[in-house]
Amino acid sequence: MKADGAPATKTFSTLRAGTVVIGSSLAVAAFLWAFITADSTIAVVALLVLLAAFFFGLERYPQAEAVVVRSFAEARVTAAIVWLVIVLGFPFLFGQNTYFLHLLVMCLIYSVLAIALNFQLGSANIPNFATGATYGIGAYCSALLALEFGWSFWATLPFAALAATLFGFIIGLPSMRTRDAYLALVTIACGVIIHQLLNNFEWTGGPQGLIGIPAPTLFGYSFASPLPVFGYTLPFQANFYYLALALLALSIVVANRLHQSRIGLAWNALRADEIAARAVGINVVWYKVLAFAVDAFLAAFAGVVYAFYISYIAPDNFTFLVSVTLMTMVIVGGMDNVIGVILGAFLLTLLPEKLRAFSDYRLLFYGLVVIAFLMIRPQGLLPQRLRSYGA
Amino acid sequence: MDEPVLRSLGLTIRFGGLVALDQVDLEVRAGEIVAVIGPNGAGKSTLFNIITGVYGPTEGRVWFDGKDITGRPTHEIVARGIARTFQASRLFADLSVLDNVVLGLHTRTTTNVLEAMLLPGRSRRELARAAATAEGILEQIGGNLFEQRKRRASELAQADRRRLEIARALASQPKLLLLDEPTAGMDDNDTDALIEDVRKLKADRSDMAIVVVEHDMRLVAALPERVVVLDYGRKIADADFDTVRRDPRVQEAYLGSSAS
Ligand SMILES: Nc1ncnc2c1ncn2[C@@H]1O[C@H](COP(=O)(O)OP(=O)(O)O)[C@@H](O)[C@H]1O
Ligand SMILES: [Mg+2]
Numbered sequence: 001m002k003a004d005g006a007p008a009t010k011t012f013s014t015l016r017a018g019t020v021v022i023g024s025s026l027a028v029a030a031f032l033w034a035f036i037t038a039d040s041t042i043a044v045v046a047l048l049v050l051l052a053a054f055f056f057g058l059e060r061y062p063q064a065e066a067v068v069v070r071s072f073a074e075a076r077v078t079a080a081i082v083w084l085v086i087v088l089g090f091p092f093l094f095g096q097n098t099y100f101l102h103l104l105v106m107c108l109i110y111s112v113l114a115i116a117l118n119f120q121l122g123s124a125n126i127p128n129f130a131t132g133a134t135y136g137i138g139a140y141c142s143a144l145l146a147l148e149f150g151w152s153f154w155a156t157l158p159f160a161a162l163a164a165t166l167f168g169f170i171i172g173l174p175s176m177r178t179r180d181a182y183l184a185l186v187t188i189a190c191g192v193i194i195h196q197l198l199n200n201f202e203w204t205g206g207p208q209g210l211i212g213i214p215a216p217t218l219f220g221y222s223f224a225s226p227l228p229v230f231g232y233t234l235p236f237q238a239n240f241y242y243l244a245l246a247l248l249a250l251s252i253v254v255a256n257r258l259h260q261s262r263i264g265l266a267w268n269a270l271r272a273d274e275i276a277a278r279a280v281g282i283n284v285v286w287y288k289v290l291a292f293a294v295d296a297f298l299a300a301f302a303g304v305v306y307a308f309y310i311s312y313i314a315p316d317n318f319t320f321l322v323s324v325t326l327m328t329m330v331i332v333g334g335m336d337n338v339i340g341v342i343l344g345a346f347l348l349t350l351l352p353e354k355l356r357a358f359s360d361y362r363l364l365f366y367g368l369v370v371i372a373f374l375m376i377r378p379q380g381l382l383p384q385r386l387r388s389y390g391a
Numbered sequence: 392m393d394e395p396v397l398r399s400l401g402l403t404i405r406f407g408g409l410v411a412l413d414q415v416d417l418e419v420r421a422g423e424i425v426a427v428i429g430p431n432g433a434g435k436s437t438l439f440n441i442i443t444g445v446y447g448p449t450e451g452r453v454w455f456d457g458k459d460i461t462g463r464p465t466h467e468i469v470a471r472g473i474a475r476t477f478q479a480s481r482l483f484a485d486l487s488v489l490d491n492v493v494l495g496l497h498t499r500t501t502t503n504v505l506e507a508m509l510l511p512g513r514s515r516r517e518l519a520r521a522a523a524t525a526e527g528i529l530e531q532i533g534g535n536l537f538e539q540r541k542r543r544a545s546e547l548a549q550a551d552r553r554r555l556e557i558a559r560a561l562a563s564q565p566k567l568l569l570l571d572e573p574t575a576g577m578d579d580n581d582t583d584a585l586i587e588d589v590r591k592l593k594a595d596r597s598d599m600a601i602v603v604v605e606h607d608m609r610l611v612a613a614l615p616e617r618v619v620v621l622d623y624g625r626k627i628a629d630a631d632f633d634t635v636r637r638d639p640r641v642q643e644a645y646l647g648s649s650a651s
Contacts, residue, residue, distance in 0.1 A: 254508055261507035261514040262500045262521075265486075269494050272483035279443065279481070280559065281469035281498035290504055386487045386541065389522035 020071035101237035108244035116298035122335035125271035133194035136318025138300025153216030168296025172289035209314030334380025401451035429621035474565035492525035495562030
């Protein structure tokens with residue numbers, strides 16, 4: 001009896017988990033597609049209301065969230081396959097519309113940046129307003145290497161990351177002596193200084209910035225040419241979509257690995273109580289500096305991809321405002337929850353674009369939407385979750 | 392006679408004009424339980440803060456395990472084998488009960504940032520092993536902390552919070568355990584349970600020294616082999632409980648001012 005019953009229940013629960021995974025994944029993809037392609041103000045507002053209603057429901061019925069989370073844990077393989085298909089096939093849904101593809105690329109780049117910032121803001125509660133600057137350092141570094149010395153995209157990547165990481169260490173150093181609001185001020189100052197330097201140096205091109213950054217090539221294939229797939233041709237933006245996608249995948253892997261190690265746990269301890277963290281033997285200064293370095297490392301990668309994608313960079317792409325936007329993404333999406341942070345990045349990258357119809361009132365409406373979601377989900381759209389070990 | 396595990400000589404610290412500790416000499420031997428008592432503001436917590444490197448002393452030195460640790464950073468001192476609890480409990484409130492104890496094992500784990508990124512299996516296994524050890528510690532400690540291990544630390548009752556702080560301190564297998572008013576906020580039953588816990592602990596780890604700051608005289612009478620009395624930052628007595636109790640200076644400073 002028992003021998004028969006157990007496998008049957010197992011099949012059923014696996015089946016149910018699989019259904020939940022496929023259903024919810026497709027729903028997310030469909031919503032994203034609808035939001036990107038929505039062309040009337042009414043459609044955009046309706047979709048935002050739908051999203052708000054969804055999260056309102058989730059706040060009311062946390063059991064539903066638990067079911068989805070458990071299903072994804074149970075049907076790991078199914079989830080991986082479904083998402084692989086979704087993210088690889090997504091560009092095909094937009095035909096030859098380059099604007100929509102461009103939006104997607106920007107969503108991916110901002111997701112990487114938000115994950116980078118999440119190491120500090122989300123995991124360790126360090127307010128860093130200089131992520132925009134490290135993003136810029138990555139972009140400028142790679143652009144200069146490419147333009148001045150003719151380096152390829154791939155060769156500039158590690159150098160830009162190294163330069164930004166060094167900068168991360170340097171702005172991390174004041175965290176030895178300052179904290180909270182004071183540390184925030186120090187990072188703001190660092191961000192402003194970098195912006196001013198980029199603006200005033202001659203070799204960075206001044207306010208005009210750098211132009212003509214050559215598109216990356218891979219085995220003779222230029223990223224600036226349209227992408228042929230199975231007799232179908234995608235606009236050249238698709239190349240950068242897949243490049244940024246690979247970078248986001250790398251960021252997620254790094255974030256997860258750090259989160260599931262003693263490093264991520266130590267960062268969480270800093271967030272909760274710095275004095276207690278010291279008392280269990282955590283080298284607080286080192287872990288803070290480390291958070292700055294990891295943030296800078298990933299942000300620089302994003303900067304390199306951005307520079308080679310747009311092929312033109314200027315100081316105003318890397319202002320203090322970029323850092324504030326990133327912070328909003330992390331807070332709205334859910335601190336210390338990678339999926340939440342990505343969600344926040346997508347939502348807040350697309351929102352200003354979709355609110356163009358409001359022209360002068362765009363920022364006002366943007367602010368209202370942010371506040372509304374924070375009221376519906378005070379802990380973020382997908383809040384931080386407790387760790388679990390082994391079984 | 393063997394070397395004491397903890398020794399301080401002439402410890403003095405001034406906060407502005409206030410002399411919070413004044414020429415305090417202290418010796419604690421391996422396996423010994425010592426109580427530190429004294430009126431509020433006598434400098435007991437400050438003594439712990441200096442030993443663990445939260446403050447550097449204005450004068451004097453501290454040796455632990457034969458090494459001078461004066462003014463060393465806290466994480467280094469803790470790694471050498473000192474663990475502590477705080478007077479007002481300081482848990483990692485938004486982490487699980489289990490994670491709080493796993494963090495107590497921080498100095499017993501080694502994965503660095505590159506290993507965490509490049510050898511995820513090893514780093515995950517290390518943390519899973521730490522979690523298993525932490526579960527063992529939670530099972531040993533009184534109360535039902537083990538059953539509550541997946542709750543957030545902020546959701547615990549007061550007595551459980553104090554227990555959890557002790558469990559977290561024990562996780563690093565310290566040679567010296569510093570308990571700052573462990574029974575604060577506990578009722579009589581909880582206090583008795585705590586006394587039992589500490590006795591059990593002593594049986595298991597006979598070479599661990601414990602210094603406990605305490606107000607509850609039942610605990611002071613029951614547990615320690617030796618009682619040190621601080622008053623206005625000065626050490627005025629250092630002997631067994633009965634001798635200390637009869638010391639007229641102690642009675643004047645301590646028992647006279649508050650109810651005995
Ligand atoms: N960081 C500090 N700055 C100034 N004064 C302090 C500081 N820490 C403790 N003190 C003072 O030192 C004295 C001893 O405090 P404490 O060690 O906490 O006493 P207790 O014996 O009650 O634990 C008190 O007068 C307290 O106000
Ligand atoms: Mg005290």
